[in-house]
Amino acid sequence: MLRVKTVGDIVDSQCTRCKALLNHTIIAMVAGQVVRVKCNTCGSEHNHRPAKEAKEPKVAATKAASARTSTTGAAPRSRAKVPAQSDESIWEEMIRPLDPDLAGPYSMEGKFKANTLMAHPSFGIGVVVSCQSGKVEVVFKTGRKLLRCGC
Template sequence: MVDSQCTRCKALLNHTIVAMVAGQVVRVKCNTCGSEHNHRPAKEPKAATVKGAKAEKEVKAPRTRAAKAPAVSDEAVWEEMIQPLDPDLAVPYSMDGKFKANTLISHPTFGTGVVASCQAGKVEVVFKTGRKLLRSAC
C-alpha cells in the first residue's frame, strides 16, 4: 500500500501497488474508485527562498485602464437602421427562412429587427433590446 494522487478522485488516497521498476513504484490501483494509473507521489512543499537585495524591486503605481470611446448602444444602431425601412413590410421570422442583410423582420418575442449580417445557418439581427444571433437557412 502506498499513498498516491488519484487521477479520477483528484485526491491523495491509499493505493495498491500494481507494478514496480528498479525498486520504484510505477503503477498503482486506487482502493477507493478502482482506477489503475501511473503512480503520482505526494508533492513535497517547496523550500522557502531567501530574497536578497537584488530581488527587491521598485514599487510601481497600480495599472489603470485606458479610457475607451463610449460605445454606441444597440438601440441607437437599431433606430438608425430601421429609419429608412417600412415596418409594415417586415417579414415574419422563421428558422427555415432565408434573409439578406438590411432586411426588416418581425420576431414573435424580440419584436421588429433588422438583419445585420448572414452567416452559414445564422443571421445576426439588431433589435431595440440588443443584437441576437438567430438560426436561419442562409
C-alpha cells in the first residue's frame, strides 16, 4: 500500500540551483499534489520539478497502417524526396571542364570571378561560385566555404 505524501516528506525533485535530481523536503501541497520543495543539499526553495520519465522511441508507422487510420481511406500525401547531391559530386562536376593548373592562389585582398579556379592553402582547389560585398563563395571537395576577398 502506497503512503500518501504530506508536507515534511522527502521527494525526488530536479533542483534549479544544483541542476541535479536530488532529495527535497515538501514545503507546500495543493489538492494532494507537491508544488513547492526545499533542496536538502543546497537549501534553495523552488517549485517541484519531478523526475522526467524516460521516453520510449517512436516507431514509424507503415504506409498500410497510416492508410487504415486515414479518414478518407486514401494514403496520406508525402513530399517527393529528391536525393541531395553531395558537395564532392558538385565540385567534381564544376571542376571537370576547368584546368586545375590554372588555379589562382587565394588571398584575402584578391579579386575573383565566378567559374574560375582558386588554390586555397587549407582547402585545396576550389571553384568560385559567386563574389559579392567582400566575400567569395567557393565549392571545395570538402564542401562550400564563404571566404573574405577584395571584391
